[in-house]
Amino acid sequence: MNSFGSKFRVTLFGESHGPAIGVVIDGIPAGISITTDEFREDLLRRSGGKKGGTPRVEEDSLQFLSGVFNGFTTGSPVAVVVNNLNTRSADYDSFANSPRPGHADFVSKIKHYGFADPRGGGHHSGRVTLALVIAGIFAKKIISPVTIETKIIHIGGENPWDKKLDEALACGDSLGGVIECTIKGLPAGVGEPFFDSLESLISHIVFAIPGIRGIEFGDGFASARMWGSQHNDPILSAGGATLRNGAGGINGGISNGNDIIFRIAVKPTSSISKVQHTFNFAKGVAEDIKIEGRHDTCFALRVPVVLEAVTAIAISNLLES
Numbered sequence: 001m002n003s004f005g006s007k008f009r010v011t012l013f014g015e016s017h018g019p020a021i022g023v024v025i026d027g028i029p030a031g032i033s034i035t036t037d038e039f040r041e042d043l044l045r046r047s048g049g050k051k052g053g054t055p056r057v058e059e060d061s062l063q064f065l066s067g068v069f070n071g072f073t074t075g076s077p078v079a080v081v082v083n084n085l086n087t088r089s090a091d092y093d094s095f096a097n098s099p100r101p102g103h104a105d106f107v108s109k110i111k112h113y114g115f116a117d118p119r120g121g122g123h124h125s126g127r128v129t130l131a132l133v134i135a136g137i138f139a140k141k142i143i144s145p146v147t148i149e150t151k152i153i154h155i156g157g158e159n160p161w162d163k164k165l166d167e168a169l170a171c172g173d174s175l176g177g178v179i180e181c182t183i184k185g186l187p188a189g190v191g192e193p194f195f196d197s198l199e200s201l202i203s204h205i206v207f208a209i210p211g212i213r214g215i216e217f218g219d220g221f222a223s224a225r226m227w228g229s230q231h232n233d234p235i236l237s238a239g240g241a242t243l244r245n246g247a248g249g250i251n252g253g254i255s256n257g258n259d260i261i262f263r264i265a266v267k268p269t270s271s272i273s274k275v276q277h278t279f280n281f282a283k284g285v286a287e288d289i290k291i292e293g294r295h296d297t298c299f300a301l302r303v304p305v306v307l308e309a310v311t312a313i314a315i316s317n318l319l320e321s
Contacts, residue, residue, distance in 0.1 A: 004205055004313065005313060005316075005317045006027075006317060007317045008025070008028070008139060008142065008313060008316040008317050009026040009027050010023060010025055010132070010135045011024040011025075012123075012128055013131075014081075014084075014123070014128065015120070015122045015123050015125065015128075016084070016119060016120030016123075016125030016127040016128070017084060017120040017122075018084060020082060020083045021084065021127060021128055021131055022079065022080055022081035022131060023079075023080055023132075023134050024077050024078070024079045025067070025077065025078045025079075025080075025135050026077040028067065028138055029073065029142070030072070030074055030075030031073065031075075032072065032073040032142070033071055033072055034068055034071065034072065034073060034138070034141075038137060039062060039133075039134065039137050042133050042136070042137060042308075043133060043134075045302070046129065046130060046133050046305050046306060047060065047302075048302070051165065052165050052169070052296065053296050053297075053298075053299075053301060053302055060082050060130065062081075062082055063080065063081045063082070063083075064078070064079070065079040065081060066079045067079060080134050082131075082134075094289075095118060095291075096118060097280055097283075098278050098280045098281070098287070098289050099278055100271065100276075100278065101270065101276045101278055101289075102267075102270030102271075104121065105121075108124060124210065126210050126296070129306045132208070132309045132310055132313075133306055135309065135313055136305075136313060137309070139309065139312035139315070139316040140312045142312075143312055143315045143319060145185050146183065146186050146315060146319075147183075147184045147185055148181065148184075148308045148312055149181070149182045149184065149308075150179055150180065150181045150305070150308050151180050151304070152179050152180075152300070152304060153177070153178040153180050155176075155177040155301065156168070156176065156177065161175075161177075168297050168298065169297050171274070172273030172274050173268075173272050173273075173274055173297075174268040174269035174271070174272045174296070175268050175300070176211070176213070176265065176266045176268040176298070177265075177266050177298065177300030177301070178263055178264070178265055178300075179263065179264050179300065181260075181261070181262055181263070181311055182260065183259065183260035183315065184259055186249070186255050186257075186315065188239075188240050188254075188256050188257035190255040190318050191250065191253045191318055192253060192254070193253045194253065196253075197250075198250050198255055198318065200253065201314045202215075202310075202311060202314045203215050204314075206264055208310060209303060209306050209307065211266050211267045211269070211270075211300075212264055212266060212267075213266070214265040215263070215264050215265075216262060216263050217249075217250060217260075217262040218245055218246045218247045218248025218261055218262075220263065233245060233258075239257055240258065241258065242256070245258050249261060266299065266303055269298060269299045271291045271295035271296075272291065272295075274290075275288050275289070275290050276288070
């Protein structure tokens, strides 16, 4: 399915090289003020054209089809579309029978019996994360005064990473990275045990971002090497404030009043200029492949704003009305 959430439900549609991509959001209360200017900063943060990002740059002009009238939400589902104007579909003709390593080309062809749109990755493309950012703008308004901050911890294991990024650009390879997210102001008591735990819902939607390979909360994987006396967070006050935050602000699937802290691992971009190996289904043989087109050297550089958006969407599904 292409939908997430119950109280704040997000449905994505569109393909990278189709006429448009978009999002339908149900559960937005009436009377929330909204203008197109409020989307500009986050859309620019996600856009290409910067060092390490794709040369593909779109105007990303939003069209509100429903749910907004005279600058306010109406309470009905909000539908937003963004036209795809800067496409070069011919770059993908050679991949029809030769799936690109690391991409969803092969599995999409199997799952959809060869009918899926393969251009630019189709519905699997990072282009569709634009729709998540749009939904995230509404979600951030709903969860206020709760705020979400992100920062890049490293790119390719380096911080600062300019030299490593230059190396990747020079040799036609790609890089991944680790991004940390902090949720501030979330009161204690948000989340449910087990299936709708705070970690469960955040993790669920985080993996909707293409290329995510892992997530950890608080001490994360390092906790497996710690003593319990090291990992446990001493409680300092009746409000639940703790001396440290090894739990990442969550106990038993429920927020404990401290900052929620988690990190995600983003894989290196799959499309690289280096010659790789794949199977040609038309010829029935394995062969070399060289990927042309416009791609990110490091998509992780554009992920922070997407991470903020999906986190806000998850939180909006857990807060009481």
